[in-house]
Amino acid sequence: MPGKRWTKAEKKSVRQQLANGTAVCRIVVENRTWVGIAYLLRVLRIHWSNRWTRAQARSPIRQVVKEHQKLPEIQVENKSIAAINSKRRRLRVAGKLGVSQPVLKRRYSAAELAKLEHWGGDMRWTARQICQRGELPDRSYHSLSKEMGRLGYGDPIRVERGKQARRLKDKLRRNFEQFLLAEGRTLSSEKIAELWGISSSTVNSYRRRLNVQLSWLEARAVSTTEEKRQRLAETRTMHLKRRWALYREQTVHKLLHLQQRLERQEYPVAIRVCRSCAAGWFALPAFFSVQRKKESRRVKISMSTTCRICKMKLKQEGQRSKKAPSQIAPGTCHGSR
Numbered sequence: 275m276p277g278k279r280w281t282k283a284e285k286k287s288v289r290q291q292l293a294n295g296t297a298v299c300r301i302v303v304e305n306r307t308w309v310g311i312a313y314l315l316r317v318l319r320i321h322w323s324n325r326w327t328r329a330q331a332r333s334p335i336r337q338v339v340k341e342h343q344k345l346p347e348i349q350v351e352n353k354s355i356a357a358i359n360s361k362r363r364r365l366r367v368a369g370k371l372g373v374s375q376p377v378l379k380r381r382y383s384a385a386e387l388a389k390l391e392h393w394g395g396d397m398r399w400t401a402r403q404i405c406q407r408g409e410l411p412d413r414s415y416h417s418l419s420k421e422m423g424r425l426g427y428g429d430p431i432r433v434e435r436g437k438q439a440r441r442l443k444d445k446l447r448r449n450f451e452q453f454l455l456a457e458g459r460t461l462s463s464e465k466i467a468e469l470w471g472i473s474s475s476t477v478n479s480y481r482r483r484l485n486v487q488l489s490w491l492e493a494r495a496v497s498t499t500e501e502k503r504q505r506l507a508e509t510r511t512m513h514l515k516r517r518w519a520l521y522r523e524q525t526v527h528k529l530l531h532l533q534q535r536l537e538r539q540e541y542p543v544a545i546r547v548c549r550s551c552a553a554g555w556f557a558l559p560a561f562f563s564v565q566r567k568k569e570s571r572r573v574k575i576s577m578s579t580t581c582r583i584c585k586m587k588l589k590q591e592g593q594r595s596k597k598a599p600s601q602i603a604p605g606t607c608h609g610s611r
């Protein structure tokens with residue numbers, strides 16, 4: 275590609291980054307691809323290679339054989355996790371990592387392919403479903419998912435959604451990492467997610483990889499965003515709603531039970547018919563609310579004409595037509611006996 279000429283400033287930037295000790299593969303220049311940067315390095319006669327040096331190759335052998343490190347903990351300077359993973363595989367095949375057998379890649383047999391065609395192609399099952407039902411017990415979910423992708427058995431809508439998912443590519447990813455290490459260091463993950471248009475779980479996973487996670491205290495200090503407040507408010511409302519529903523259910527149950535018990539005892543109290551549901555309840559404060567009104571000489575006591583159950587229902591319907599449910603928890607409410 276006949277590219278733009280490298281300006282003095284750009285060349286200087288590359289030299290500076292090298293002088294600062296930035297690894298060659300991590301050099302970032304605005305609007306320059308990695309291919310462009312590699313070209314400049316050749317022109318400047320700065321030799322680099324991503325081949326594994328002897329010292330680099332010895333490092334994972336030591337870490338695996340002597341220190342028994344698993345993949346995420348193995349660290350080799352200037353090598354990515356993917357590079358370390360494939361190197362580890364090659365070392366294992368070469369027998370340098372002791373007697374453990376490498377996981378060999380097995381081709382799908384004709385029988386397996388036929389099963390995949392049936393379940394994935396004709397029946398339109400997802401890889402997850404096929405794996406869970408144990409149709410191909412020797413294959414992991416990831417193996418099935420990959421093979422189905424190669425064969426084009428995916429659900430077109432899901433495949434499209436996957437393609438649309440925002441992933442950070444090469445240069446953008448390097449910029450993002452730089453941001454996380456510098457200005458983004460003290461921002462909340464939600465804020466960063468908003469700035470970059472990605473999900474906050476992606477931000478968190480990058481933070482873990484770069485080892486710049488926020489401590490619990492820091493996270494609490496910076497997480498006062500509007501979004502978080504809203505989420506908490508929603509959780510609280512849902513919780514209250516659930517408590518109210520439970521409270522209503524229990525009250526209705528309790529009243530019905532009491533009515534039956536009193537009926538069995540042939541309790542000597544008049545039956546009062548509710549104006550709303552037309553059911554006959556005992557004329558007791560348990561079933562009908564009682565109002566006391568102080569007058570000049572006496573206290574006037576009057577009993578509601580609607581039973582407590584109907585009142586509860588009416589109140590609930592009124593709330594639903596108005597807006598969110600009451601912010602008072604049932605425990606502190608007047609309604610119960």
Ligand SMILES: [Zn+2]
Nearest residue numbers: 548551581584
């Ligand atoms: Zn009623």
